[in-house]
Amino acid sequence: MRLKDKVTVITGAAAGIGKAVAEIFVREGASVLVADRDGAAAEAVAAALAPSASAFAVDVSSSAAVAGMVEAARARYGRIDILVNNAGYGIPGTVVSTAEEDWDALMAVNLKGVYLCCRQVIPLMAAQGGGVIVNTASNVATVGILDRAAYVASKGGVAALTKAMALDHAGENIRVNCVAPGVTWSTYFDKMVASHPDPETFKARLKARSPLGRWAEPVEIANAILWLASDDASFATGSMLTVDGGMTAW
Numbered sequence: 001m002r003l004k005d006k007v008t009v010i011t012g013a014a015a016g017i018g019k020a021v022a023e024i025f026v027r028e029g030a031s032v033l034v035a036d037r038d039g040a041a042a043e044a045v046a047a048a049l050a051p052s053a054s055a056f057a058v059d060v061s062s063s064a065a066v067a068g069m070v071e072a073a074r075a076r077y078g079r080i081d082i083l084v085n086n087a088g089y090g091i092p093g094t095v096v097s098t099a100e101e102d103w104d105a106l107m108a109v110n111l112k113g114v115y116l117c118c119r120q121v122i123p124l125m126a127a128q129g130g131g132v133i134v135n136t137a138s139n140v141a142t143v144g145i146l147d148r149a150a151y152v153a154s155k156g157g158v159a160a161l162t163k164a165m166a167l168d169h170a171g172e173n174i175r176v177n178c179v180a181p182g183v184t185w186s187t188y189f190d191k192m193v194a195s196h197p198d199p200e201t202f203k204a205r206l207k208a209r210s211p212l213g214r215w216a217e218p219v220e221i222a223n224a225i226l227w228l229a230s231d232d233a234s235f236a237t238g239s240m241l242t243v244d245g246g247m248t249a250w
């Protein structure tokens with residue numbers, strides 16, 4: 001019970017890594033607001049974790065929607081101890097092939113969404129005497145990959161923003177860290193495999209990206225987020241925890 005009675009808001013919690021975080025946090029004693037743009041899927045995740053979880057439909061790129069989410073958490077639970085900024089997505093493209101509206105839309109979710117959520121939650125945490133924020137960056141924040149220019153830039157931004165916020169809010173007893181996953185099985189890869197002309201070759205290529213020769217299951221990333229969110233990581237702030245099967249060690 002490493003998160004006993006901790007009130008947690010997790011964005012992008014209806015699927016993949018965020019869903020695994022919600023499940024593991026509830027098991028560790030937390031109350032969880034399952035926040036996601038897909039309200040129906042968020043309801044299903046929360047129902048499976050009742051009575052320790054409830055759902056909230058939110059688009060993290062909307063300032064008004066994020067304000068509503070934070071108000072809902074405050075109204076339901078009275079406080080927010082942990083914020084996990086996990087909502088995000090990737091698109092293919094170089095800077096030349098990425099359309100401006102696609103660039104803006106991705107940045108609005110992956111990077112501005114983190115800013116909007118933190119901007120609303122940090123004053124609450126400061127007034128409570130402290131809190132913990134964990135952002136989901138990516139290992140591509142440090143090395144880059146081909147044909148993902150907007151995504152790589154957004155995650156580099158998340159990694160840098162993590163450090164900036166860690167410095168700005170250390171005096172308020174707020175720790176801010178990020179996790180940097182490598183390839184992790186998710187709805188994103190489900191869809192890519194389904195639409196690929198040669199799914200088996202595609203899967204083999206994904207596995208070959210890491211020295212461990214496989215992709216991560218969402219729970220393996222959730223375990224790292226749990227560590228950063230718990231008191232076990234009480235001296236960690238401004239750090240990036242890479243969990244990528246050794247991909248960036250190559």
Ligand SMILES: NC(=O)c1ccc[n+]([C@@H]2O[C@H](COP(=O)([O-])OP(=O)(O)OC[C@H]3O[C@@H](n4cnc5c(N)ncnc54)[C@H](O)[C@@H]3O)[C@@H](O)[C@H]2O)c1
Nearest residue numbers: 012014015016017037059060087088138181183184186187
């Ligand atoms: N899967 C990977 O290989 C991998 C690797 C590194 C980093 N990440 C990051 O991990 C995070 C979670 O990804 P995942 O792989 O679990 O993906 P996923 O697609 O399985 O889940 C993402 C969830 O975020 C929600 N979401 C998307 N946009 C949103 C918005 N604007 N507001 C609120 N919710 C929104 C989706 O509805 C979905 O439920 C993302 O930030 C992603 O960039 C994933």
